[in-house]
Amino acid sequence: MALQYEILPVTHFAQNCTLLWCDETRQAALVDPGGEAQRLLARVAAKGLELSQIWLTHGHLDHVGAAAAVAAASGAAIIGPHRDDQFLLDSLPQQSQMFGFPFTAPLTPSRWLTVEDTLILGNETLTIRHCPGHTPGHLVFYHDASALLIVGDVLFAGSIGRTDFPRGNHADLLNSIRTQLWPLADEVKVLPGHGPATTIGRERRTNPFLMEDPY
Numbered sequence: 001m002a003l004q005y006e007i008l009p010v011t012h013f014a015q016n017c018t019l020l021w022c023d024e025t026r027q028a029a030l031v032d033p034g035g036e037a038q039r040l041l042a043r044v045a046a047k048g049l050e051l052s053q054i055w056l057t058h059g060h061l062d063h064v065g066a067a068a069a070v071a072a073a074s075g076a077a078i079i080g081p082h083r084d085d086q087f088l089l090d091s092l093p094q095q096s097q098m099f100g101f102p103f104t105a106p107l108t109p110s111r112w113l114t115v116e117d118t119l120i121l122g123n124e125t126l127t128i129r130h131c132p133g134h135t136p137g138h139l140v141f142y143h144d145a146s147a148l149l150i151v152g153d154v155l156f157a158g159s160i161g162r163t164d165f166p167r168g169n170h171a172d173l174l175n176s177i178r179t180q181l182w183p184l185a186d187e188v189k190v191l192p193g194h195g196p197a198t199t200i201g202r203e204r205r206t207n208p209f210l211m212e213d214p215y
Contacts, residue, residue, distance in 0.1 A: 003124045003146050007191065008043060011035035011101070013062040016193055018150055021049050022122025029053040029121050030070060031141065031150055032193060034062045035101070037069035044074075055119060056080040056109065057152030058138040059088025060165070061095040063193060065104055077110040079119070082130060085137030086112075087167070113139055129180040133173020134161030140180070147188045149200070155181060155190060157198040160209045177210060 006019045015034040021027060028049035033040050044051045051074045054067050058081045071078050088095070089107045096104040113119075119126040119141060126141045134153045138161075141150040153161040155177055163170040186201025203210065 003121070003143050003148065005148070005191070006043070007197075008040060010040070011062060011065065014194060015062045016191065016195075018191055019043060019047075020121060021047070022124050025122030026050055027052050027122035029055050029119075030076070031055045032057055032063040032152060033066040033070050035065045037066035037073065040066060040070060041073055051076050053119075053121065054078045055141065057140065057150065057193070058135040059085035060135065060153070061092055061099060061101055061104060063152065064089065064092070064107060065096070065101055068105065068107055078107070079109060079111050080113040081109075081139050082114065082137030083112040084132070085135050088135060131173075131176035131180050133163055133169055133176050135165070136167050136169075142184070147185065148191065149181070149184065149188050150191045151181070151193070153193045155203060155207075156192045156194060157196050157203070158207055160207070174210070
């Protein structure tokens with residue numbers, strides 16, 4: 001498989017930063033580098049990869065906290081999330097104080113993303129799906145060739161994202177999952193922002209937050 005990945009949990013939030021790379025070109029991206037910039041950069045170097053991009057699914061601090069430091073050290077471009085999460089990136093100083101992180105300055109990505117965009121990593125292409133609910137600008141990234149879906153905090157093994165944060169919306173989250181994720185095949189592997197990997201089929205069958213109302 002030309003697209004490879006490794007999960008690197010970071011910070012006391014145990015947030016899953018995903019290191020993605022194209023095996024043919026050794027071009028790499030870090031998805032949601034939430035903290036521990038030096039450890040992430042050391043892992044990239046240890047694998048002999050060239051880090052060229054940082055992809056953000058959404059604007060919560062535990063997913064973006066190390067993005068600026070990683071970009072400054074590597075020259076990688078910060079790409080995403082959707083512009084609807086700008087208010088969260090603007091509020092990173094307040095988020096860092098609230099959640100006990102080191103001070104984190106407001107962040108402006110190199111490029112915002114929309115569903116019309118694609119992400120190119122070496123010889124591999126990923127598509128983008130807008131999944132509001134956990135945050136209004138939340139995006140997920142899908143690699144069709146390897147049936148791999150990076151979902152941030154939309155969907156977890158046996159659970160779904162919280163919607164009690166500013167501009168969260170429970171109905172929007174359920175609609176996003178049912179319209180953007182459920183059409184994918186059962187075997188699609190789901191890499192969530194926290195906790196273990198799962199599959200679309202497993203969550204469609206067993207996730208208690210997503211079972212259809214029997215009445």
